[in-house]
Amino acid sequence: MTAPVASDHLADIVQDARRRTLELLDGLTGEQLMGPKLPIVNPMLWEVGHVAWFHENFILRRVYGHEPILANGDQIYDSIAIHHEQRWDLPLYSLDDTLAYMERVMATLVGRLGNGMADETDSFLYQFTTFHEDMHDEAFFWTRQTLGYPRPRIAIAAACPPPDATSGALPGDAEIPGGTFTLGSPPEAPFLFDNEKWAHDVTVTPFRMSRAPVTNIEYAAFVDDGGYARRELWDDGGWAWRESEDAKHPVYWLPDGPGTWRVRRFDEIWDMAPHQPIIHVNWYEATAYCRWAGRRLPTEAEWEFAATMAPDGGGLRKRRYPWGDEAPDPERANLDGRIVGCVDVAAHGAGDSAFGCRQLIGNVWEWTSDTFGPFPGFAPDAYKEYSEPLFGITKVLRGGAWTTRGRMVTGTYRNYFGPERRDVFAGFRTCAR
Numbered sequence: 001m002t003a004p005v006a007s008d009h010l011a012d013i014v015q016d017a018r019r020r021t022l023e024l025l026d027g028l029t030g031e032q033l034m035g036p037k038l039p040i041v042n043p044m045l046w047e048v049g050h051v052a053w054f055h056e057n058f059i060l061r062r063v064y065g066h067e068p069i070l071a072n073g074d075q076i077y078d079s080i081a082i083h084h085e086q087r088w089d090l091p092l093y094s095l096d097d098t099l100a101y102m103e104r105v106m107a108t109l110v111g112r113l114g115n116g117m118a119d120e121t122d123s124f125l126y127q128f129t130t131f132h133e134d135m136h137d138e139a140f141f142w143t144r145q146t147l148g149y150p151r152p153r154i155a156i157a158a159a160c161p162p163p164d165a166t167s168g169a170l171p172g173d174a175e176i177p178g179g180t181f182t183l184g185s186p187p188e189a190p191f192l193f194d195n196e197k198w199a200h201d202v203t204v205t206p207f208r209m210s211r212a213p214v215t216n217i218e219y220a221a222f223v224d225d226g227g228y229a230r231r232e233l234w235d236d237g238g239w240a241w242r243e244s245e246d247a248k249h250p251v252y253w254l255p256d257g258p259g260t261w262r263v264r265r266f267d268e269i270w271d272m273a274p275h276q277p278i279i280h281v282n283w284y285e286a287t288a289y290c291r292w293a294g295r296r297l298p299t300e301a302e303w304e305f306a307a308t309m310a311p312d313g314g315g316l317r318k319r320r321y322p323w324g325d326e327a328p329d330p331e332r333a334n335l336d337g338r339i340v341g342c343v344d345v346a347a348h349g350a351g352d353s354a355f356g357c358r359q360l361i362g363n364v365w366e367w368t369s370d371t372f373g374p375f376p377g378f379a380p381d382a383y384k385e386y387s388e389p390l391f392g393i394t395k396v397l398r399g400g401a402w403t404t405r406g407r408m409v410t411g412t413y414r415n416y417f418g419p420e421r422r423d424v425f426a427g428f429r430t431c432a433r
Helices: 009-024 030-034 043-060 073-077 094-114 120-147 155-159 214-226 236-245 285-293 299-310
Strands: 173-176 178-184 200-204 207-210 254-255 261-265 268-271 309-312 315-318 366-373 395-398 415-419
Touching: 009 094, 009 120, 030 043, 043 073, 043 094, 043 261, 073 178, 173 299, 178 214, 178 299, 178 315, 207 299, 214 285, 236 285, 236 315, 285 366, 299 309, 299 366, 299 395
Parallel strands: none
Antiparallel strands: 173 207, 178 200, 254 261, 261 268, 309 315, 366 395, 395 415
């Protein structure tokens, strides 16, 4: 069970997540809030109501026995019972009525918190449901990107550098010594998701990992060398995906003359930033690049070792983040949508791991080679469908992106998507073979 945290902290994060949700809705028309019926996005009008329903269902109703606020909420917003393709055809509430429902749920959640420390149940559920909203907020970012909607206006970004700020490349590999360590999270972790249960010993042999993620200019060399047309670089699943999509380059890249590319970011066209990490590539694209480059993706265990282990008196000690146990801040990582985009891979040197890897947290999610599966001792938490249905059919990503909330991501956080997904904010780094 999660360690108790202060009630005012729980109230703060619930309200902060809601402010971000509203920022991501701002400026969109009714037609945009519904959007086209696509397999990789939800209608945003449905999704924001689902976020409020999730808070209400998992805390107010399941634990504290409150009556439903909406008589038909379960029939509209239960994402497990309602198939994805049905969500455009539901009798959804208007935006004003949906926002009123969201406000009522939040006011009830905040109002029932007392002073001082919350108990273990509230400490877990308020954080978990807030993180669930944070995950949907990240999905709102990628929905706006997928559909070419305007770049969202994020209040925190006003005090941060512009997204085209540059700091350059960071070539070379870090030498990772390897050793036996505990993969996953122990029971005493301040907070953990069910798929991190439980920490168990894993031995990693010494390896070399790139200091930074693969950049746009590095990936462009693969594209320009015909990488998307070379069958020998793709596994069977990847080649079938490439043919079905007629993929010839990353999804948002636009040719701009021989060997030159521009990139769509939301509803704007930008010059390709050469030293920013490649983003919006899927697992198949990442592994094809690795074959072309004579490299490989890190395993999940290698990634966590590189991100969390540090020398300590002749041995090794596990840390919560690459830089130590202190929470992320703007010096260490590009998180929280602060600049509404990526930064160059040489930025955020204060966030380096003990072995010299940069941006293991933030900027882009990083694909690993592993299929998502349970750790020894796994058991689902209150939201039983959070992890288990995706075991065996998705690939593991680590580290968070510029869209990810810093309060949620750690060196042990496991994300997971199908290998075909390139709408998410994912890139990768490589290891020497």
